Amino acid sequence: MRQTKNLELMVGVFVFLGLASLVLLAFNISNLGNSFSSPSVYSVKAHFDNVGGLRTRAKVTMSGVNVGRVVSVAYDQKISRALVTMEIQSDYPLTTDTQASIYTAGLLGEQYISLEPGAEDEVLRDGDSIYLSQSALVLEEIVGKVLVNLTTK
Amino acid sequence: MMRNLFERTGEKTLGFLQRLGRASIFLFHVLKGFPIVLTRPKLLLDSLYSVGVLSLLIIVFSALFVGMVISLLGYVTLVDFGAEQSLGVLVALSILRELAPVLTALLYSGRAGSALTAEIGLMKATEQLASIEMMAIDPIRRVITPRFVAGIIAVPLLTLMFMVVGIYSGYLIGHGWLGVDEGSFWAQMQSKVQWNYDILNGLLKGFIFGIAVNWIALFEGYDAVPTSEGVARATTRSVVYSALIVLALDFILTSIMFVEV
Numbered sequence: 236m237r238q239t240k241n242l243e244l245m246v247g248v249f250v251f252l253g254l255a256s257l258v259l260l261a262f263n264i265s266n267l268g269n270s271f272s273s274p275s276v277y278s279v280k281a282h283f284d285n286v287g288g289l290r291t292r293a294k295v296t297m298s299g300v301n302v303g304r305v306v307s308v309a310y311d312q313k314i315s316r317a318l319v320t321m322e323i324q325s326d327y328p329l330t331t332d333t334q335a336s337i338y339t340a341g342l343l344g345e346q347y348i349s350l351e352p353g354a355e356d357e358v359l360r361d362g363d364s365i366y367l368s369q370s371a372l373v374l375e376e377i378v379g380k381v382l383v384n385l386t387t388k
Numbered sequence: 389m390m391r392n393l394f395e396r397t398g399e400k401t402l403g404f405l406q407r408l409g410r411a412s413i414f415l416f417h418v419l420k421g422f423p424i425v426l427t428r429p430k431l432l433l434d435s436l437y438s439v440g441v442l443s444l445l446i447i448v449f450s451a452l453f454v455g456m457v458i459s460l461l462g463y464v465t466l467v468d469f470g471a472e473q474s475l476g477v478l479v480a481l482s483i484l485r486e487l488a489p490v491l492t493a494l495l496y497s498g499r500a501g502s503a504l505t506a507e508i509g510l511m512k513a514t515e516q517l518a519s520i521e522m523m524a525i526d527p528i529r530r531v532i533t534p535r536f537v538a539g540i541i542a543v544p545l546l547t548l549m550f551m552v553v554g555i556y557s558g559y560l561i562g563h564g565w566l567g568v569d570e571g572s573f574w575a576q577m578q579s580k581v582q583w584n585y586d587i588l589n590g591l592l593k594g595f596i597f598g599i600a601v602n603w604i605a606l607f608e609g610y611d612a613v614p615t616s617e618g619v620a621r622a623t624t625r626s627v628v629y630s631a632l633i634v635l636a637l638d639f640i641l642t643s644i645m646f647v648e649v
Binding site: 239242243245246248249250252253254256257259260261263264265290291292294301304340345 | 433434436437440441444470473474480484541542544545546548549551552555569571572574575576577578579581582583586587591
C-alpha cells in the first residue's frame with residue numbers, strides 16, 4: 236500500500252512538472268502572456284515621420300541604459316505620422332522636452348528608441364506625448380540621396 | 389544465380405510487408421484496448437513510473453548541456469555581426485522546433501523503449517503472455533495497452549521539460565557567462581517565439597514521435613523470437629528502427645510545419 240502511494244506521488248510530480256513546463260513556456264518564453272508581472276510603468280507617446288523597422292517590445296534606452304519598452308507602433312491618420320507608445324519604468328521620470336530618436340543596434344541589429352532628457356523642470360505624466368522626435372535612418376533613403384547628389388554634380 | 393538473387397529479393401520484400409502488416413494489426417489491437425485504460429487508470433501507474441519518471445534524469449541532464457552548447461556556439465557566430473542580442477531567439481527556436489522533440493525521442497527510445505522491448509520479449513520467451521491468455525485475459529489489453537498509453541503520455545511531457553530546461557540553461561550561459569543583456573535575451577525571444585506555431589508544433593512533433601517510438605518498441609518485443617538471442621536482437625532493432633524512424637519523420641514534419649515554399 237505504502238509503495239503504491241509512493242508511486243502515485245512520483246507519477247504525480249512527473250505529470251505536474253510537465254504541465255508546469257507548459258505554463259512556463261506559454262507565459263515566459265512565447266508571446267502568449269507578456270503583460271505579466273511587469274514593474275510599475277507609465278506610458279508615453281511620441282510621433283515619428285518614419286519608424287523604420289521599429290517593432291513592438293523594442294527597448295527604450297536613456298544613455299544606453301534600458302528604461303522601458305515599446306508597447307505599440309501604429310499609424311496616426313489625423314496627422315499622417317507614426318504613433319509609438321512606450322512604457323517607461325516609474326523610476327525614470329522624463330522632462331517635457333525629452334527628445335526621442337530611433338537608432339539601430341549594430342549594423343544589422345534591432346532598432347530601439349533612445350531618449351535624451353532636456354532641461355525643463357516639469358516631467359511627463361502617464362499618457363503625455365514627447366514632441367521632439369527624430370526618425371529612423373532608412374538606408375535606402377540615404378543611398379537614394381547620395382545617388383541623386385552624385386548624378387546631378 | 390540470377391534466379392537466386394530475385395528469389396532472395398522477393399523473400400525479403402514479402403517478409404518486410406508481412407511484418408508491416410503484423411505491426412499494423414498489433415497497433416489496432418493495442419488501440420482497441422484503450423477503453424480499459426480509461427476505466428482502470430491504475431494500470432498506467434507502474435508503466436508511467438518506469439517509462440516517465442525514471443527517464444526524467446537523463447532528459448534533464450541532456451537538455452542542460454544541449455542548451456549550454458547551443459548558447460555558446462550561437463554566441464560565437466552572432467557576436468561577429470553584433471547580433472548577440474538575438475541569442476535568445478536562436479536558442480529558443482532551435483530547441484523548441486528541433487532539438488527538444490528529436491533528442492527526447494532518441495533518448496527515450498534508448499532509456500525506456502529498449503527496456504519495454506526486453507520486458508515484453510522476455511515475457512513472451514518465458515511464456516508469461518501465454519499464461520495470461522490461458523486465464524482468458526487478453527495479454528495485449530492487459531499488458532501492452534497500458535504501457536503504450538503511458539508512453540504516449542510520457543514523451544510529450546518529457547519534451548516539454550526538455551524545452552524549458554534547455555532554454556533556461558542557454559540563458560544561464562548567455563547571461564551569466566557571456567554577458568548578453570538579460571532584457572533583450574528574453575524580449576527578443578518572446579517577440580519571435582509564437583505559442584501556437586513554435587511551441588505547439590514542437591509538442592505535436594513530440595506526440596507523433598512518442599507514438600512511433602512506443603509502437604516500435606512494443607511491437608519488437610511482442611514479435612521477438614522467444615529465445616534469449618531473439619530478445620537481444622529485438623532490443624537492438626527497437627533502438628535502431630526508432631532512431632531511423634524518428635529522424636525520417638522529423639524531416640517530413642519539419643518540411644510540413646516550418647517551411648513555407
